[in-house]
Amino acid sequence: MLADELFLIAWDTTSSGKPRLHVQGVALGLAGALLAELVLHSRVAVQGATIRVADRRPVGETVADAVLADMAGSPQHTDVRTWLAYLAQRSITDVAGRMIAAGRLEREAPRLIKRKVSRYYAPDFGQAMWPRTRLNMALVRWQPLAAEDMALAVLVDSCGMTDVVVDDPAERKIARRYLTTVLAALPQPLADLGRHVSAAVGDAVLTYRS
């Protein structure tokens, strides 16, 4: 699933168990990914700043269906930003939860003194590295991207993680140039969603309170 792949990019699940991206960014990025999953399944329609349920049939996955049910139950909220803010409140827990249930992730054992942010580890190194490696190769070698990978690329860029995926500074310029073409060719709902994730992450910087 899209959000799982974003999680594996945003979280260092192979060594430290800590997030690579600041937690607010991870939460908003995953919220965007949960919405993008529904877009890719043609369950919701995004246009400009609004998002609406187009098809209430379940997707067959617990977290995605819970999001869909929430949206179907509150049709008065059509603002993308409202849903991003709402889903961001528990997107990390929800996405990590479904990955744990699928055996793709482990949460570190509970400690006496609770950490602010839990640590997560992936049991399978190759699986954990794959989304990042795949996206990196595609961007650096200018390979065509499948719809799901385009969505992944736009979300990675929207929460400011392009440099995490393209970790070699020498390759960043060329990768960014290709990314710009990819983003220009993006289906309009994903492009709109990406812009709103980016704005939400940016607004979080502007209204950051200590």
Added chain:
Amino acid sequence: MLTRESGKQPDRIAGALAANRLGAPSVVFFVMSAAAPLTVVGGVVPSAIAGTGIIGLPIAFIAVGLVLALFSVGYVAMARHMANAGAFYTYISHGLGRPAGVAAAWLAMVAYNGLAVGAFFMLGVQASGLLESWIGLQIPWGVIALLAWLLVAVLGVLRVDVNGKLLAVLLTAEVAVILLFNLGDLLNPSAEGLTFAAASPSLLFSEGAAALIVIGTLGFVGFESAVVFSEESREPRRTVPLATYSSIAIIAVLYALSTWALSVATGPGNLVKFATDNSAETVFVLAGAQFGSVVVDIAKVLFITSLLAASISFHNTIARYLFALGRERILPAAFGRTSVRTGAPQAGSLAQSGVALLIILAVMFFQGDPIVAFFVGGATGGAGVLVLLFATAVAIVLFFLRDHRGEGVGHRLVAPVSAAIILGVMAYVGITSFDVILGLGPDHPMVTVVPIVYAGVVVLGVVWALVLRSTNPQVYAQIGLGAKAGTEAVR
């Protein structure tokens, strides 16, 4: 955005979001900790009195507070329609046009830098004096200023949580110390007794009026940031105005009381001489006589943390401003990116630190007086903010003239027009007598340098906006949208 549904079943989504949002007291606390009261009462006020010979600050704080309350009527009304509500240039872009907006953005950067950098000088002097009295070690102020600079630079890049609770404790302690000192001053009046001479409204029209206006405005800088939380507050229509008016009222009363108490303790006739003799020690010398050295030492430590908090706060304001400009692509896109791990607006933060370092080193190199440098920074910032307030007030009037957007005539016309007229007079008086404000005599280089810098950035801003309009209309259309650049149809 989120609206409250009434009469229906409880809205689960709205409820879940509201649980995480801010009430008015939290917003007031945020504004006040950025305003750093002890920095104003202990630092700005005595150096202003000594530098310019004004005694009318008590009445100035009340008067400016009233003007800003009037200004805020239209300001909070317009904030509801702004994408990047925390920044003056957003209002000016939408009301006076985008070229004026970009000019205002540059002007704000200079003004906030004056405030951010100025604090380091006073901090250096105070910490240096304190260390000498404690351990007998003579450390030049410049060394300490540079250490403080390094701390602010590192915190800015790392976006370390300067714990909100810690800031709240420090703020409460600062206010407690100020009130204690006020009490001491009022219980020990000079031979002139409990006189209200320093609170006479006639002082507002006297020779030092320009200095009173600018320093009075300086005391309130930070009140404008309550509107940043429009989208983060529980009930934006109520929380933000309440927090804005409360902050203005608290600042006005606290500073008026403190400056009046100061005048009572020394006697209005002796105030200027006393402040000149004791410089940055003024408040502490008085308190020392009444409360002893332990209390004074505690107060001085709080003074230093207050200066540090002010510098951090303005540093962050500048870094976020530059971030918003980067997101709008008025500045290179790099300014619109954040550090991946911390989410800090890194480029903006580094830029501010670079500017601050240059200014500190310049003052050290030319062996400038750090207290004077502190005051010049503050007065420069105050004058700049005054001009921004005036431009914003005019922008509010024009914005609502085009489309009243459901605001009543009082909110969109009567209050903003009155505020614009008064702020226009204040800004005019402030700008035309900048030498009076600095109190350094008409021949001091800063008297000409500061206005030239301001005029320069305004011209550059307008030119830059016009260049964008012809070469990159897409970017031009986004000016004033902040982080939402790219998501909204241009209004």
